[in-house]
Amino acid sequence: MIKDSNPMLPAQFCIQWVRKETHDTFTIELKSTNGTHEFPFSAGQFNMLYVFGVGEAPISISGDPSKPEVLKHTTRSVGTVTKAISKLKKGDVLGVRGPFGSYWPLEDSLGKDIVIVTGGIGLAPLRPALYQLISQREKYGRIVLLYGARMPEDLLYKKELEQWRGRFDVEVKVTVDSAKGNWRGNVGVVTTLIPRAQFDPLQTIAMICGPEVMIRFTIKELQNCGIKTENIFISMERNMKCGIGLCGHCQFGFCFVCKDGPVFRLDRIKAIFGKREI
Amino acid sequence: MKTIEQYIAEHPFFKGIDPSYLKTIMGCSNEVRFDIGQFILREGEEANNFYVIHFGKVALEIFTPIRGPITIQTIGDGDVLGWSWLVPPFHWHYDARVLEPTCAIAMDGRCLRTKCEQNHDLGYELLKRFTHIITQRLEATRLQLLDVYGVHCESNDDKRL
Ligand SMILES: Cc1cc2nc3c(=O)[nH]c(=O)nc-3n(C[C@H](O)[C@H](O)[C@H](O)COP(=O)(O)OP(=O)(O)OC[C@H]3O[C@@H](n4cnc5c(N)ncnc54)[C@H](O)[C@@H]3O)c2cc1C
Numbered sequence: 405m406i407k408d409s410n411p412m413l414p415a416q417f418c419i420q421w422v423r424k425e426t427h428d429t430f431t432i433e434l435k436s437t438n439g440t441h442e443f444p445f446s447a448g449q450f451n452m453l454y455v456f457g458v459g460e461a462p463i464s465i466s467g468d469p470s471k472p473e474v475l476k477h478t479t480r481s482v483g484t485v486t487k488a489i490s491k492l493k494k495g496d497v498l499g500v501r502g503p504f505g506s507y508w509p510l511e512d513s514l515g516k517d518i519v520i521v522t523g524g525i526g527l528a529p530l531r532p533a534l535y536q537l538i539s540q541r542e543k544y545g546r547i548v549l550l551y552g553a554r555m556p557e558d559l560l561y562k563k564e565l566e567q568w569r570g571r572f573d574v575e576v577k578v579t580v581d582s583a584k585g586n587w588r589g590n591v592g593v594v595t596t597l598i599p600r601a602q603f604d605p606l607q608t609i610a611m612i613c614g615p616e617v618m619i620r621f622t623i624k625e626l627q628n629c630g631i632k633t634e635n636i637f638i639s640m641e642r643n644m645k646c647g648i649g650l651c652g653h654c655q656f657g658f659c660f661v662c663k664d665g666p667v668f669r670l671d672r673i674k675a676i677f678g679k680r681e682i
Numbered sequence: 683m684k685t686i687e688q689y690i691a692e693h694p695f696f697k698g699i700d701p702s703y704l705k706t707i708m709g710c711s712n713e714v715r716f717d718i719g720q721f722i723l724r725e726g727e728e729a730n731n732f733y734v735i736h737f738g739k740v741a742l743e744i745f746t747p748i749r750g751p752i753t754i755q756t757i758g759d760g761d762v763l764g765w766s767w768l769v770p771p772f773h774w775h776y777d778a779r780v781l782e783p784t785c786a787i788a789m790d791g792r793c794l795r796t797k798c799e800q801n802h803d804l805g806y807e808l809l810k811r812f813t814h815i816i817t818q819r820l821e822a823t824r825l826q827l828l829d830v831y832g833v834h835c836e837s838n839d840d841k842r843l
């Protein structure tokens with residue numbers, strides 16, 4: 405949390421740079437304008453980003469938790485606020501409230517195999533987890549990243565994916581839903597990568613982020629492989645207003661996604677996850 | 683160096699199968715290797731084989747006149763290529779092009795069809811295994827069709843606004 409501040413009051417942050425990741429997705433790096441040098445957060449948490457005069461949107465922090473001096477967000481431009489963010493340039497100022505919400509259970513997963521399954525923009529909230537896992541590589545068993553995108557052009561963080569894949573101690577598998585003839589990588593939905601990955605299902609913690617339908621199919625496949633429900637964690641999305649559990653905008657059954665989530669242990673929301681009415 | 687028998691016995695597709703069936707299946711099989719760019723099968727051609735892949739990577743493609751070849755799926759180590767040998771009129775419905783050097787066991791579909799007609803238990807066993815693969819591919823295709831990463835069907839549906 406930005407120190408000693410009202411959680412409803414956005415702090416001003418200045419854009420240091422903007423990098424285009426894909427045709428509709430970009431990463432920005434932010435620095436506080438009031439001299440606050442650090443922005444500590446846990447992997448999986450999000451901020452409310454406020455474009456003055458336009459509105460606010462919840463966006464996950466996509467940077468490295470061990471480098472709190474830089475705040476990074478990767479955003480897909482889909483609607484009013486995200487499109488407005490995409491128009492900002494270096495030097496422009498943005499309002500930031502946060503960090504909010506729950507985080508990936510990295511401390512509780514020491515010694516375990518970690519399987520990360522993610523699709524589309526879902527890699528952004530998991531990148532901080534990957535940074536942390538890799539920086540403390542010796543503390544974990546196998547680390548597997550399974551990442552799916554729509555087309556090769558939609559893959560995020562290509563350079564980092566290559567670096568992680570180049571290591572001998574992280575298994576990285578990437579697939580796209582469809583591709584033209586010159587793509588030599590995998591084609592097929594991300595769930596098809598699961599049976600091919602190497603992990604011990606009884607000793608595995610799975611973390612999933614992506615569109616809800618993809619999460620549903622992924623859970624099924626992970627369970628087919630023998631991973632227990634209590635070892636599966638998912639990151640949920642709901643539209644938000646306050647971001648701190650006051651307004652009820654993000655209600656998800658008996659939970660508020662902003663406060664109880666966005667990262668949930670599957671067995672705790674089993675009764676409501678995937679229910680049409682909720 | 684492993685023998686064909688070992689390859690087949692250890693391949694996930696045949697996991698747990700009755701050893702007597704394995705012997706029969708082995709009689710219809712031989713090892714094959716393919717280089718990058720080679721077509722293992724072509725749309726419209728007669729489907730007389732299927733392949734259990736030991737290692738490698740193969741793209742299943744459909745050729746479209748305007749967009750050229752579109753890859754619909756890639757398969758690799760431990761997968762099975764082709765079920766059209768089981769279903770009349772026994773023709774391939776897509777091309778299979780090799781992306782990485784591939785080693786597989788080719789199963790003679792005609793030979794197996796005859797053996798399955800003679801031994802329905804064997805036929806049923808194989809059908810169960812193929813049905814499992816077909817179901818998995820069907821589910822994957824459904825998910826692919828949903829185009830879940832497209833902006834139109836992302837997660838913030840109207841009900842949550
Ligand atoms: C905890 C949390 C973390 C998030 N992290 C990120 C992140 O790191 N990066 C990121 O880009 N997004 C993230 N999102 C999603 C992001 O908050 C929404 O995309 C954003 O609120 C949309 O606001 P908007 O004003 O731009 O779109 P709106 O004007 O509200 O919506 C316009 C249109 O876009 C559609 N739409 C809305 N959201 C999405 C979406 N996510 N994808 C596709 N279409 C959509 C709507 O159905 C609508 O038709 C996160 C959401 C939550 C709850």
Ligand code: FES
Pocket residue numbers: 643644645646647648649650651652653654655660661662663
């Ligand atoms: S956004 Fe207000 S309660 Fe969650």
